[in-house]
Amino acid sequence: xxxxxxxxxxxxxxxxxxxxxxxxxxxxxxxxxxxxxxxxxxxxxxxxxxxxxxxxxxxxxxxxxxxxxxxxxxxxxxxxxxxxxxxxxxxxxxxxxxxxxxxxxxxxxxxxxxxxxxxxxxxxxxxxxxxxxxxxxxxxxxxxxxxxxxxxxxxxxxxxxxxxxxxxxxxxxxxxxxxxxxxxxxxxxxxxxxxxxxxxxxxxxxxxxxxxxxxxxxxxxxxxxxxxxxxxxxxxxxxxxxxxxxxxxxxxxxxxxxxxxxxxxxxxxxx
Numbered sequence: 001x002x003x004x005x006x007x008x009x010x011x012x013x014x015x016x017x018x019x020x021x022x023x024x025x026x027x028x029x030x031x032x033x034x035x036x037x038x039x040x041x042x043x044x045x046x047x048x049x050x051x052x053x054x055x056x057x058x059x060x061x062x063x064x065x066x067x068x069x070x071x072x073x074x075x076x077x078x079x080x081x082x083x084x085x086x087x088x089x090x091x092x093x094x095x096x097x098x099x100x101x102x103x104x105x106x107x108x109x110x111x112x113x114x115x116x117x118x119x120x121x122x123x124x125x126x127x128x129x130x131x132x133x134x135x136x137x138x139x140x141x142x143x144x145x146x147x148x149x150x151x152x153x154x155x156x157x158x159x160x161x162x163x164x165x166x167x168x169x170x171x172x173x174x175x176x177x178x179x180x181x182x183x184x185x186x187x188x189x190x191x192x193x194x195x196x197x198x199x200x201x202x203x204x205x206x207x208x209x210x211x212x213x214x215x216x217x218x219x220x221x222x223x224x225x226x227x228x229x230x231x232x233x234x235x236x237x238x239x240x241x242x243x244x245x246x247x248x249x250x251x252x253x254x255x256x257x258x259x260x261x262x263x264x265x266x267x268x269x270x271x
Contacts, residue, residue, distance in 0.1 A: 027046065030042070033134050036123075036126055038099060040096060040099065041097040043066055044092065058143075059089070060093075060145050061151070062094050062149065063075060063094070063095050063157075064098070065096075070098060071095070072093075078255060082259065091150070096131075100123075103122075103123040104127035105156040106122055107124045107184070114184060128164060150172055152178075153177055156181050158179055161176065162180045163189055165204060166197075169202065174205040175206045177208050178208075178211075178249050179215075182218040183218075187215075190218035190221060193222055203233055204234045205235050205261050207236075207261050208223060209240070209249065211241055212242045214246065222236075239256060
């Protein structure tokens with residue numbers, strides 16, 4: 001007799017399906033923060049180059065919007081694929097899960113419409129303090145890391161990346177921002193970038209991209225201001241992606257950015 005309701009053994013007896021086990025793709029831990037006054041969850045993806053060795057140290061790629069229901073899974077998958085096919089150096093990926101995203105990723109603003117997007121905005125300085133003084137030391141303590149660090153973000157997270165680049169360029173070696181919300185505070189961050197870049201130290205690698213909805217004028221202007229000073233400021237890249245929308249840009253922009261700025265030495269020589 002054909003058993004329609006479930007799986008049967010060779011004697012026709014119903015067999016209970018094996019219990020499903022959790023699918024583990026990384027590690028997660030919580031970190032109490034004095035800077036933010038709350039506990040934050042941190043998600044970590046470790047590439048095979050790390051887990052297959054007891055001694056190898058790797059650079060770290062930090063990402064706001066790093067929750068499992070945010071951008072962590074697709075960026076972790078992208079890192080896994082690109083490292084696997086040899087077009088990206090292996091990085092430890094560290095995702096910071098949000099609690100109050102619009103508070104943490106925005107700087108101060110005098111624009112009343114900006115202030116209406118959340119009960120509290122303008123907390124980027126405290127969020128940066130959390131990353132600098134609490135999270136990064138914890139990651140260095142928990143994992144075998146090199147001194148190389150990078151940060152990637154899109155939209156308001158991209159705004160935070162650009163703000164950090166301009167205000168505290170030594171915090172990371174590489175800054176990647178896609179559709180950064182440079183309209184924030186009446187566009188003052190980009191408008192004042194010329195004077196800021198004149199004083200910027202040290203050099204950094206920067207990759208910016210915009211979709212059809214992005215502020216391409218302000219974003220391109222940042223790169224145009226920096227390129228003549230490349231010997232001092234480092235390599236700055238800009239990619240216009242008008243085929244993408246604000247909702248679709250993250251993954252394809254990250255694919256291009258990771259290949260461009262994190263290429264292995266041999267691939268980089270051919271790029």
